[in-house]
Amino acid sequence: MADIVLDKVTKAFPDGTLAVQELNLEIADGEFLILVGPSGCGKSTTLNMIAGLEDITSGELRIDGQRVNDKAPRDRDIAMVFQSYALYPNMTVRENMAFPLKLAKLSKEEIDRKVDEAAKVLELTALLDRKPANLSGGQRQRVAMGRAIVRSPKAFLMDEPLSNLDAKLRVQMRTVVSRLQKKLGTTTVYVTHDQTEAMTLGDRVVIMRAGAVQQVGEPQQLYDHPNNLFVAGFIGSPSMNFFPATVASGRLTTALGDFPLGERMRGQVAEHSGDLIVGIRPEHFEDASLIEDSIRQGGAEFSATADLVESMGSDKYVYFTIEGEKASAAELEELAADMGSGDLPSGGSNLVCRFSAESRVKEGDTAKVWVNLEKIHLFDPSDGRNITLHEGRTA
Amino acid sequence: MAVIDQTARAKWRWSLIDLVVIVFALIPVLWITSLSFKTPATITDGNFIPREWTLENYRNIFSTDQFVRALVNSIGIGLISTLVAVVLGTMAAYAIARLDFPGKKLLIGISLLIAMFPQVSLVSPLFEIERSIGLFDTWPGLILPYITFGLPLAIYTLSAFFRQIPWDLEKAAKMDGATQGEAFRRVIAPLAAPGVFTTAILVFIFCWNDFLFAISLTSTERSRTVPAALSFFQGASQFEDPTGAISAAAVIITVPIILFVLFFQRRIVSGLTSGAVKG
Ligand SMILES: Nc1ncnc2c1ncn2[C@@H]1O[C@H](COP(=O)(O)OP(=O)(O)OP(=O)(O)O)[C@@H](O)[C@H]1O
Numbered sequence: 132m133a134d135i136v137l138d139k140v141t142k143a144f145p146d147g148t149l150a151v152q153e154l155n156l157e158i159a160d161g162e163f164l165i166l167v168g169p170s171g172c173g174k175s176t177t178l179n180m181i182a183g184l185e186d187i188t189s190g191e192l193r194i195d196g197q198r199v200n201d202k203a204p205r206d207r208d209i210a211m212v213f214q215s216y217a218l219y220p221n222m223t224v225r226e227n228m229a230f231p232l233k234l235a236k237l238s239k240e241e242i243d244r245k246v247d248e249a250a251k252v253l254e255l256t257a258l259l260d261r262k263p264a265n266l267s268g269g270q271r272q273r274v275a276m277g278r279a280i281v282r283s284p285k286a287f288l289m290d291e292p293l294s295n296l297d298a299k300l301r302v303q304m305r306t307v308v309s310r311l312q313k314k315l316g317t318t319t320v321y322v323t324h325d326q327t328e329a330m331t332l333g334d335r336v337v338i339m340r341a342g343a344v345q346q347v348g349e350p351q352q353l354y355d356h357p358n359n360l361f362v363a364g365f366i367g368s369p370s371m372n373f374f375p376a377t378v379a380s381g382r383l384t385t386a387l388g389d390f391p392l393g394e395r396m397r398g399q400v401a402e403h404s405g406d407l408i409v410g411i412r413p414e415h416f417e418d419a420s421l422i423e424d425s426i427r428q429g430g431a432e433f434s435a436t437a438d439l440v441e442s443m444g445s446d447k448y449v450y451f452t453i454e455g456e457k458a459s460a461a462e463l464e465e466l467a468a469d470m471g472s473g474d475l476p477s478g479g480s481n482l483v484c485r486f487s488a489e490s491r492v493k494e495g496d497t498a499k500v501w502v503n504l505e506k507i508h509l510f511d512p513s514d515g516r517n518i519t520l521h522e523g524r525t526a
Numbered sequence: 527m528a529v530i531d532q533t534a535r536a537k538w539r540w541s542l543i544d545l546v547v548i549v550f551a552l553i554p555v556l557w558i559t560s561l562s563f564k565t566p567a568t569i570t571d572g573n574f575i576p577r578e579w580t581l582e583n584y585r586n587i588f589s590t591d592q593f594v595r596a597l598v599n600s601i602g603i604g605l606i607s608t609l610v611a612v613v614l615g616t617m618a619a620y621a622i623a624r625l626d627f628p629g630k631k632l633l634i635g636i637s638l639l640i641a642m643f644p645q646v647s648l649v650s651p652l653f654e655i656e657r658s659i660g661l662f663d664t665w666p667g668l669i670l671p672y673i674t675f676g677l678p679l680a681i682y683t684l685s686a687f688f689r690q691i692p693w694d695l696e697k698a699a700k701m702d703g704a705t706q707g708e709a710f711r712r713v714i715a716p717l718a719a720p721g722v723f724t725t726a727i728l729v730f731i732f733c734w735n736d737f738l739f740a741i742s743l744t745s746t747e748r749s750r751t752v753p754a755a756l757s758f759f760q761g762a763s764q765f766e767d768p769t770g771a772i773s774a775a776a777v778i779i780t781v782p783i784i785l786f787v788l789f790f791q792r793r794i795v796s797g798l799t800s801g802a803v804k805g
């Protein structure tokens with residue numbers, strides 16, 4: 132067990148690609164850290180540098196306070212779980228799991244004992260004599276985990292370990308991974324591009340974009356207080372709604388309507404002239420008819436026609452199309468491209484709201500929608516900064 | 527029903543075609559086998575099944591030093607050439623499949639060029655060169671050209687095999703604590719084994735079958751291989767036709783090839799890498 136420190140770590144590939152730029156991270160002993168970001172943002176490269184599979188171009192990597200830049204993977208005492216599992220096909224499950232121990236020259240009895248122990252934890256005991264070819268995806272995944280835990284390394288690195296599993300198994304394995312990490316208390320760096328995994332698994336989440344860290348924090352903090360447009364749009368499902376906005380004499384003008392700004396936000400916006408982007412999460416809307424008078428004050432109302440209503444049982448997702456310009460910023464385009472919705476044709480902006488289950492809104496209805504103005508975020512479209520952050524926090 | 531009918535008919539058609547091909551390929555082999563068991567008197571009688579069986583031909587070829595010596599030459603030269611070509615080819619193919627180095631395309635191009643080069647045009651220059659440097663009619667005199675032509679073949683087949691091995695396995699081995707050497711030896715090599723054996727068989731057969739170099743670059747029993755030696759066979763007397771003896775020798779030299787293939791066949795298990803990675 133160990134802490135891992137990345138000090139201005141940079142990776143430039145020979146062809147000039149700057150995959151990771153001056154990355155600073157401090158991973159505490161026993162921490163479960165998640166690296167998340169869209170495809171190609173440098174997550175795997177970062178992990179491979181920690182593992183020793185890629186050279187570090189500049190900067191320093193310290194494990195347990197010791198500089199390990201020039202150490203071979205085998206001398207770093209770190210285990211890795213690959214997205215492809217990378218099981219040795221010519222060896223049985225037992226041999227696969229025993230492989231690192233054999234290389235460490237442990238005695239036969241000790242190897243057997245450790246393998247049996249790990250197999251029991253991962254419920255692989257019945258499969259020990261099978262070859263990987265005869266295992267299901269989930270079983271292969273568990274063998275890959277088993278091979279990592281048998282030798283009690285200083286840290287685990289996992290590169291999208293669950294992305295090859297089907298949705299149901301992924302949820303199941305997520306809890307397996309989480310429990311295992313809690314039980315072993317081993318420092319873990321986990322790469323994913325699934326924001327749900329990021330939110331549910333980690334102690335802290337690092338959001339990366341184009342080789343640079345956007346924000347580091349506990350999942351809830353990232354969700355409630357995103358630093359910038361990118362983080363705001365990346366975290367949350369369905370994602371935050373964005374609209375272009377302008378401010379004049381304390382009122383915010385958006386395609387949804389004119390809203391009064393609260394005292395604090397008025398101050399924050401004062402220094403900012405020009406266009407803004409307003410961001411509102413789906414759960415900060417509500418069917419206006421269900422709002423009690425006591426809280427109605429903190430928000431504003433507008434009307435819109437519902438395109439689609441999805442009832443989830445516990446609540447309802449209601450989709451609207453709002454006429455007018457779409458919010459545009461480099462960050463938003465990148466996020467849209469990553470989700471594969473970059474060029475969806477639409478005459479306006481989409482708005483997703485989460486209403487309580489009691490809402491009677493139906494498709495085609497013109498609904499009165501209430502929005503909680505205390506929870507909105509305002510972003511500067513030129514650099515994506517969240518200007519409503521207050522001492523690092525909103526509201 | 528129609529579908530079943532069709533597949534049944536397709537099956538029949540393919541079986542028939544297979545049969546024709548097999549018969550076409552095997553009849554000369556069976557014919558020469560039959561000749562090798564015939565007595566000199568009946569050798570020209572045109573019967574497929576010998577009317578008088580004899581082992582005389584086999585006894586004859588093994589009683590002369592000529593054939594045994596050639597057999598030793600063939601086996602020795604073939605094995606050494608194969609070993610060298612496969613070892614060098616494995617290293618080259620590993621580098622080609624694994625690394626991006628300057629001149630990689632050129633290397634592949636040159637080896638392809640060598641493989642395509644008409645061997646006939648090389649025979650006279652090689653003859654002159656080998657005579658002047660004293661390699662003519664020696665084992666190395668044959669081993670060298672065999673390696674030259676066997677190596678491109680080895681590089682080609684082996685790099686195809688290496689490309690199939692997921693490189694994540696090597697990374698995983700390194701993470702598990704293996705050195706580069708251990709990763710190759712304990713993880714990559716076992717997976718590449720079927721490819722290495724397949725290549726070895728191909729290269730060995732190439733060396734074993736060669737007649738052109740064998741006849742041009744040798745002059746005595748010292749290094750003459752079986753295909754060349756066969757053409758020097760004579761009958762027991764000057765007037766006797768050596769057909770029986772040649773047939774017997776031809777049968778004998780197919781045996782090692784069959785053994786070689788049968789021996790390695792068990793190792794050429796396709797799909798050995800399945801289960802390493804998902805998707
Ligand atoms: N060997 C290489 N040579 C040049 N560029 C590379 C190399 N490997 C990766 N890159 C580039 O570095 C950047 C980061 O790659 P990386 O594999 O770390 O992305 P990632 O965040 O893991 O993405 P994904 O979610 O798709 O796995 C990408 O732009 C990629 O094209």
Ligand SMILES: [Mg+2]
Binds near residue numbers: 174175176290
């Ligand atoms: Mg990756």
